[in-house]
Amino acid sequence: MQKQLETYFDRLWPINRSLTGDGNRKTLDILSEIIPLNVHEVPSGTACFDWNVPPEWNVQEAWIKDEKDNTIVNFKVNNLHLLGYSEPFEGVLSYEELKEHLYTLPKQPDLIPYLTSYYSKRWGFCMSHHQFEKLDKNGSYTVKIDSTLDEHGSMTYGDLVLKGKSDKEILLTTYICHPSMANNELSGPLVTAFIYNQLKDKDNYYSYRFVFAPETIGSIYYLSQHGDHFKQNMEAGFVVTCVGDDGQFTYKKSRRGDSLPDRAVNTVLKQSESEFRTIPFAPRGSDERQYCSPGFNLPVVLLLRTTYGQYEEYHTSSDDKDFISFAAMEKTVATYLEVIELIEKNKKYINQFPNCEPQLGKRGLYPTLSEKEKAIEIDAMMWILNYSDGEHDLLDIIEKSDIDFKIMIRVADKLMAKGMLKVEKQ
Missing domain, CATH: 3.50.30.90 (Domain of unknown function DUF2172)
Structure with a gap:
């Protein structure tokens, strides 16, 4: 993946991007080689809430x-x-x-x-x-x-919905409006495109909406068209920006503070990273300002590396290829995929044998010999079975037990396969 990221970076780097213009179209054309975007043109002057699309x-x-x-x-x-x-x-x-x-x-x-x-x-x-x-x-x-x-030009953006079993959606949005900058521009679209590339062949429960638009005005326009849909259907959202440097991960909370993506990101980082930074929501920054505005208050968070404005290269000519790491970008893709997997698997389960402990041994789930390495799986089974009461979701149980989320996902799948759990109707 690192070599592919670098190849696309080198092609995108010299393009002059802004709120509008041919550079944005060229950028979306190149990104469409990774993710088959639907490209849209919005006429200059178009009203969207308190704003108007600027001249091209x-x-x-x-x-x-x-x-x-x-x-x-x-x-x-x-x-x-x-x-x-x-x-x-x-x-x-x-x-x-x-x-x-x-x-x-x-x-x-x-x-x-x-x-x-x-x-x-x-x-x-x-x-x-x-x-x-x-x-x-x-x-x-x-x-x-x-x-x-x-004044008769247009603003260009791209989007794609990757359909899952459910109409409920997870949003990944990034921007395409900065010229030759690496971390604050190209890392976001590239990581987002490669997340799509990893999700496209999976049997996803949720539908995934990918948006590549100019910052601020692009998101404002997009919300003017899709905001009501998001209120009904968005389960989680992520603004993908500043994800290419070697800094530790930063998690910026949604305005709600305890939404599904808040809980999933916090769990993954807490269990996977020795150090990470958590910052509260503030109405400054990137497009979370729009998605978390009071009229929408959507469950949108940021999972980034070093926060915008917090590194000296920000908005300067030093935000270049030497500042970023393609290994860090690959790791960022992997971390997003872990968060997404946890959201995919986060269900409210119903224990089908709620009266006392079920006998795991006769179902091949309990070791016949006492094996130390199996003990953690048994602990996970006990936690999941005990709290699978239709009230607690898997994230609740992970938070209570402090057992590795990857083990908990694997064990929940085993219990489902043995008919010991059912998913509460969603």
Whole structure:
């Protein structure tokens, strides 16, 4: 998987993504080689709650040159150089005029910042502070930004529903609106696509909805179309972002705090990771802000690595291939799949032999010799049988017993196969 992740990363890396534009279409075309997305176009100006879809932005070229025709910055060399959603401009400016349109990070002088101006018309360039300090204050500069803001354009997103036995859904949503950034952009879509790749041939109980959309406006539009459906059918949701670095896992709670994905993620991390970080819900961050807004209050959590904004490379040119780890991304996929398996298996069971302990030996479930390694399975059987009363789900029993969730899943399957448990009607 690591080699495949890297190959797709290298193809996606140079593409200029934003809220709209051809870069998003190219990105979805490439991702569709892994997950067969349905691609949708939403006309610019479309109203969605308190927002409107912005004009479509595309860039042909953008650069600054000095009096000797030396190129100072070039969008085609690094797309972070251009302020996102810059309007077109062409002209010759003095240093004093130009500097009003330049953005740097004085505290990180070697890095190019990532900045945007989606909803206020302006133009600008980003550069390292060291490069800015070397500009000739007495010189003049030629600037060209060949961009378009098309009021008759559209916003592009992709989605797919992988049908299971149930109409109840698990959502995995990620965004496709940042240009060349690794952890804060490409790790999310790649991990999400490879989760699909692992789920597509399984006999899933739940249906799985995958969404690849621009952050904020994309999710707001999607909720305007599917929000009522989610209220009725969403069992769990995940915003997949910042999942590519080597940092420890972070779990950000849903607004509810105790929903099914909250419990599943906490259980998996508690039993699988020596260290992880839990943070409460806050109405800042990524698209959990929309899914957990009070009008929806959906069971949506984040399972990420280092939290957005908490690593110094965030929204800079250092969020690049050297910052991420494809081994970490593969591990992230595996951890999501463990959480998903636990949600899939989390049922309320009914013990078919509730009066005293059933005799396990005659069903081949109890060792005829006392074997130490079998003791944990016997403990698991006793816990599951005792609490399979239609009131407690498997996660309840795991939390009470503190037995490894993988053992509990395996034992529940054995008891089901022997006719000792039935699933309460869902």
